[in-house]
Amino acid sequence: MPNFSNVAYVILGFLENTDDPKSGYDLKQLVDQSTRFFFAASYGQIYPELKKLSDAGLVEGVSQPTGGRARVEYSITGDGSDALRVWLLENKTRLEMRDEGLLRVFFSDHLSREERIAKLREMREDRAVSLAELEAVECAIGDSIPDMPSHALEYGLGLHRYVIDWCDRTIAQLEKETE
Amino acid sequence: MPNFSNVAYVILGFLENTDDPKSGYDLKQLVDQSTRFFFAASYGQIYPELKKLSDAGLVEGVSQPTGGRARVEYSITGDGSDALRVWLLENKTRLEMRDEGLLRVFFSDHLSREERIAKLREMREDRAVSLAELEAVECAIGDSIPDMPSHALEYGLGLHRYVIDWCDRTIAQLEKETE
DNA sequence: TCCTACATGTAACGAGTTACATGATTTC
C-alpha cells in the first residue's frame, strides 16, 4: 500500500459524500468551492493522486466520454471507504499558515506611518475579497450539503471577519497615534 | 541579483530590527518565538539563505567564535536595508493555510456523533496548546519589542481564541443534537 | 559523566504550483 498524501483523502472524502461518480475536473471544482479556503489542491496533485488511488483499488474509474470529449468518472470502493475512515480517525490536527501580508506588517517598523497604514489596507481588501467569495459559497449551498461542511463554512466566515476586524482596529489605532 | 525567498526577508527584517548582529542559530530562535505562528522557517532554509544574502552583499558575516565554538554573526548592509524596503512595499498579501484538523472535521459526516465530537476536542486541545505558547510569548516581551510585532501578536491571540471558541460552540451544538 | 544548549550545515525527500500541451463542446 503506497503512501497517500492528504489530497488523496480529500478525493476520497468528496467521493464518499455522494453517489454520482466524479471526474478529476469535477473534484477540482469541488475543492475550489469549498476546501480551498483551508486546504487547496491543484490538477498537478489531483490527477496523479487519482491514478495512485485507482492502482491501489481505493477508487474505481469508468470511462464516460461525452461525444469525443474524454471523461473518466471515479467512485469510491469499499477499501476506499475503509481507508478514509482510518485517516479520519487519526488524531493529527496540524495547522500550517504562511501569511505574507502579516509578515510584511510584522516587519513594517521601518516604513512611515502612512506606508504601514497602506499595507494594512491592502491586506484588509484582500481578505474582504476572500470573505465575499466565502459568502458566495454560503449562498450557493443552503441545500444539498450536509451538516459538517456548514460548520466549516461558519469557521471560515468567522475567521475572515476576525481578520478584517483586526485590520480595521489596527488601522484606526495607527491613525489616532499622531494626534 | 538572485531571487530571494520570503525567508530571506524574514532574516533581513530581524537584522534591521536590531544593532547586534545575529547568527543563523539566533535567527532560528527569533523565528520560533515570533513569526513561526504565521510564517515558519527551518535551519534548512535559514543557513542557505544567509549564504545567498551574503554572496549578494545584503548581509555581512563576521566570524566571532566563542572558544572553539564557531559562530558567524550577520548584520544587514545598506543594500540589504534597501532590498528589505522594496520587499515591504510590494503589495502581496497572500495567505496560505493547510488545516488538517478542519479537513478531517469537514469530511467527518461518516463518523458517529461521538467520534466527531472527539475530533473536535482534539482540535480544540491542540489549538489551546498553541494559544498557551502565544500567551507565553506575550509575557516574554512587554519590553524591548517595538509596536507592530505586538499588533501581530494580538492578531495571533485573537485568531486562536476564535478557533477555540468555534470548537466549543460546535461541540456544544453536536451534543445538543440528539436530545 | 551526561545532558542540554550552542552552532553549522547538507542531502534526500515530499509537497505544491505553474506553465504548458492538447483537444472537444457549448454558448454568445
Added chain:
DNA sequence: GAAATCATGTAACTCGTTACATGTAGGA
C-alpha cells in the same frame, strides 16, 4: 467564428521539512 468551459495530463520548478553529521561549552 471567437471565447469560455470541459477535460486530461505532465515536466520543471520552487518550497519546505526531516534526518543526519559534526563538534564545543557549560552546568548538574
